[in-house]
Amino acid sequence: MNQRMYGLGSKCSVIREIFEYGKARAAQVGAENVYDFSLGNPSVPPPQAVEDAIAQLLQGGDMTALHGYTSAPGDLEVREAIAAHIRKTFSFPADAAHLYMTCGAAASLTVSLSAVCNAGEEVLTFAPYFTEYKVFAETAGARLTALPSDPASFLPDLAALEAALSPKTAAVLLNSPNNPSGVVYGEETVKRLAALLAEKEKEFGRPIYLISDEPYRELVYGGVQVPYLPAYYNDTLVCYSYSKSLSLPGERIGYIFVSPRARDAEALYLAVCGAGRALGYVCAPSLFQKVVARCQGMTGDVSVYEQNRNTLLAALTSYGFACVPPDGAFYLFVRSPEADANAFCERAKQYDLLLVPGDDFGCAGYVRIAYCVSPERIARSLPAFEKLAKSYGL
Amino acid sequence: MNQRMYGLGSKCSVIREIFEYGKARAAQVGAENVYDFSLGNPSVPPPQAVEDAIAQLLQGGDMTALHGYTSAPGDLEVREAIAAHIRKTFSFPADAAHLYMTCGAAASLTVSLSAVCNAGEEVLTFAPYFTEYKVFAETAGARLTALPSDPASFLPDLAALEAALSPKTAAVLLNSPNNPSGVVYGEETVKRLAALLAEKEKEFGRPIYLISDEPYRELVYGGVQVPYLPAYYNDTLVCYSYSKSLSLPGERIGYIFVSPRARDAEALYLAVCGAGRALGYVCAPSLFQKVVARCQGMTGDVSVYEQNRNTLLAALTSYGFACVPPDGAFYLFVRSPEADANAFCERAKQYDLLLVPGDDFGCAGYVRIAYCVSPERIARSLPAFEKLAKSYGL
Numbered sequence: 001m002n003q004r005m006y007g008l009g010s011k012c013s014v015i016r017e018i019f020e021y022g023k024a025r026a027a028q029v030g031a032e033n034v035y036d037f038s039l040g041n042p043s044v045p046p047p048q049a050v051e052d053a054i055a056q057l058l059q060g061g062d063m064t065a066l067h068g069y070t071s072a073p074g075d076l077e078v079r080e081a082i083a084a085h086i087r088k089t090f091s092f093p094a095d096a097a098h099l100y101m102t103c104g105a106a107a108s109l110t111v112s113l114s115a116v117c118n119a120g121e122e123v124l125t126f127a128p129y130f131t132e133y134k135v136f137a138e139t140a141g142a143r144l145t146a147l148p149s150d151p152a153s154f155l156p157d158l159a160a161l162e163a164a165l166s167p168k169t170a171a172v173l174l175n176s177p178n179n180p181s182g183v184v185y186g187e188e189t190v191k192r193l194a195a196l197l198a199e200k201e202k203e204f205g206r207p208i209y210l211i212s213d214e215p216y217r218e219l220v221y222g223g224v225q226v227p228y229l230p231a232y233y234n235d236t237l238v239c240y241s242y243s244k245s246l247s248l249p250g251e252r253i254g255y256i257f258v259s260p261r262a263r264d265a266e267a268l269y270l271a272v273c274g275a276g277r278a279l280g281y282v283c284a285p286s287l288f289q290k291v292v293a294r295c296q297g298m299t300g301d302v303s304v305y306e307q308n309r310n311t312l313l314a315a316l317t318s319y320g321f322a323c324v325p326p327d328g329a330f331y332l333f334v335r336s337p338e339a340d341a342n343a344f345c346e347r348a349k350q351y352d353l354l355l356v357p358g359d360d361f362g363c364a365g366y367v368r369i370a371y372c373v374s375p376e377r378i379a380r381s382l383p384a385f386e387k388l389a390k391s392y393g394l
Numbered sequence: 395m396n397q398r399m400y401g402l403g404s405k406c407s408v409i410r411e412i413f414e415y416g417k418a419r420a421a422q423v424g425a426e427n428v429y430d431f432s433l434g435n436p437s438v439p440p441p442q443a444v445e446d447a448i449a450q451l452l453q454g455g456d457m458t459a460l461h462g463y464t465s466a467p468g469d470l471e472v473r474e475a476i477a478a479h480i481r482k483t484f485s486f487p488a489d490a491a492h493l494y495m496t497c498g499a500a501a502s503l504t505v506s507l508s509a510v511c512n513a514g515e516e517v518l519t520f521a522p523y524f525t526e527y528k529v530f531a532e533t534a535g536a537r538l539t540a541l542p543s544d545p546a547s548f549l550p551d552l553a554a555l556e557a558a559l560s561p562k563t564a565a566v567l568l569n570s571p572n573n574p575s576g577v578v579y580g581e582e583t584v585k586r587l588a589a590l591l592a593e594k595e596k597e598f599g600r601p602i603y604l605i606s607d608e609p610y611r612e613l614v615y616g617g618v619q620v621p622y623l624p625a626y627y628n629d630t631l632v633c634y635s636y637s638k639s640l641s642l643p644g645e646r647i648g649y650i651f652v653s654p655r656a657r658d659a660e661a662l663y664l665a666v667c668g669a670g671r672a673l674g675y676v677c678a679p680s681l682f683q684k685v686v687a688r689c690q691g692m693t694g695d696v697s698v699y700e701q702n703r704n705t706l707l708a709a710l711t712s713y714g715f716a717c718v719p720p721d722g723a724f725y726l727f728v729r730s731p732e733a734d735a736n737a738f739c740e741r742a743k744q745y746d747l748l749l750v751p752g753d754d755f756g757c758a759g760y761v762r763i764a765y766c767v768s769p770e771r772i773a774r775s776l777p778a779f780e781k782l783a784k785s786y787g788l
Contacts, residue, residue, distance in 0.1 A: 001509055001510050001601075001658075001661065001662055001665040002508060002509055002510065002511060002512055002534075002665055002668075002669070003512075004668070004672070005508055005509050005665040005666075005668035005669040005672060006509075006661055006664055006665040006668055007668060008667075008668030008669075008671050008672055009663075009664035009665055009666065009667035009668030009669070009670075009671065010661075010664045010668070016466075039463075041462055041463055042458065042462070043458060044458070045457045045458045046457055046458075046461055050457075050461075051452060051457065054448070054452060055452070058445060058448060058449070063439045063440055063444075063445065063641075064436065064437060064438070064439045064440075064641060066644075067440055067444075067641065067642045067643070067644050067645050068435055068436070068641075068643055068644045069433075069435055069643045069644050070644055072410075103497055103646070103674070103675070103679075104676060106674040106675070106676045107674040107675070109674065110672075110673060110674030111674070114396060114399055115395060115396055115399050115400075116395050116396065117396060118396055118397075132671075135671060135672055136672075136674060138672070139672045139673060139674070140396075207395075247457075247458060247461065247462075248461045249461070249462055249463045249676075250460075250461050250462045250463050250464055250677060250679070250680025250681070251461050251679050251680055251681060252497070252676065252677070252678075252679050252680075264395075267395065267400055267404075268395055269403075270400055270403035270404045271395045271396055271399040271400040271403055272399075272403065273402075273403035274396075274398070274399035274400055274401060274402030274403030274404070275396070275399040275402075275403070277402050277403065277526075277529060278398070278399060278402055278504075278529055278530075278532070278533045279504060279533060279673050279674065280497070280500040280501040280503065280504030280505070280530060280533070280673065281497070281500070281501070282498060282500045282643075282646065283644060283646070284646075285497075285644070285645050285646050285679045285682070286643075286644025286645055286646075287644070287645060287681075287682075288679070288681075
């Protein structure tokens, strides 16, 4: 059998391991006494519009068509609805012919990376980064290199990017709002990054694709704006998923938008279609394509996440923990009070606080707290965090 | 960008091309006057149980759980329901720990092939074969070699298999009931094939995996039995999809069953999980996992296909066309009256009969007729087939 695949299957992700520990521990001491902050699984239900859309579609009559194959890039009407939403929301020229429906964010990323990378090329990203990026880049035959962020802000270190860009760079992978830091890259950062990439494209005489992984786009707090990358840089692919905004992570539905301003945009789009075909994606799930088309611009009640963020940030800071305040997503990335974040997570376990060490996100010395749980659970966890802080003399 | 992916995206499959022609032609002359036999898209609706299951699940209450991530191999209860069905139907020991839920047959195949193949190895199959096998094998880094079938029966040529098996053979890919021939491989064939593979495994000192692609398992006519391959050969992976049996092709739901009798079955299963992860499959669509669990052993009204098969086979034979009578699936694989099946398909187009040349299935000189359309359309198409036959002087 294939040893890479065996390795990927047998080495469970750390996050999944902690999650499984949490389930076992809950069986011992009761679920209400375990504070599992490991998984980025939305806790707010999908908006009612999702259930209404499903009900309407089921009443629509032609079940053979409803559950039938769509065209490989996705149902045309669905893509037109999404294109209209992009035009309206971002004042950016989008059309169905540049949209490719996917089975969620992971599919968006593997397909995009496989479309733009050749064997031996490099994909650059910034730490901290989502742990699976490395796997997806390697599936595309490429190598992932994680560059540092500014530890005071978790914004990308653009000097490091400038030094790392080379004729071997196929793509730069950005994730804002960021998992696990929660940081949003503002317009100033995006403009500088875009200018740098454009300059290097010219210097190397080859495209450098910017892949924007943005499943958390709508999960932002305090009125923060998330710049729309295709408006700043032409060679951009947007990888979107409805997992977080519509609380549909299990249904595997998202899209890739190939900027019509990308060089050879039509050929690039065909490469995306080809990569989807090569990886076994015949079409995105039919019913949920049609559901999301009817729920454009909607979200679950994300104010719950903002409330959790505020509660947890205020409390943890008051206990002496250090954290860059996140503007989006549903993660806090907290500095470990001891150098070894794994040891910190082990100690947190004694208080039934399940946190994820930052090492797998490419940032040793930090832990991720996924606060997509109920506000009631957040409130109940605070005494445990306080005891944990005291145990370090904070 | 990646030239392999660009090539796969820009070279539309022949089937899709004919399908698009059919839509354009229908706009000219009316849909009722175009006899499109190109696509294997089920025409019978899903059984009522599917819609009932969806409705029940939506009334169940916890929408966050219903649409949430399942574990990566699939929801445990779902896998247990499928395992129970396998045990009951095939008297074969199956359990949840050897089942991996997938996004349909194409995903089952790419994941399985990626799990068992190493770069430079070979996958053997028999012509005629489903056109995408080549793409999926190449994604796994392997090379597909198509071996001949006996033209009188379209059963595998086992002498050719014996000659082709080598230490480089990672897998043999079987598809019964077959697309496009409709032929079912009976027990005698399966036993001889299994004995040959077992002998060669011993000779080469390596596993040779048998991958059984069986989305048409339930579409068989006249009481024909489809042998369950894991009962005959230990190193077997079953790739199943509910696309045809439950008429859910767009929902992308199926599974891989790793035989617990395979050598290192647990490691093989982990390689399957790893391949799913590497290809970007986080989990199979959540709602439809739960739907199919409630519809085990059910099918749409496949008697419609049997009726179509009988009508078409009798009529075409009476007009002078030659065809191996199919026992399953919903395809007739008809011998072209002229050597060049492409020329035959072009002439058929003049009668608004849209057929697919066998060349892409690895069988020049034949055409595929997908009869998964309404019986009324079959009946209306017969005069056109008769004229086509007469134009060849049959």
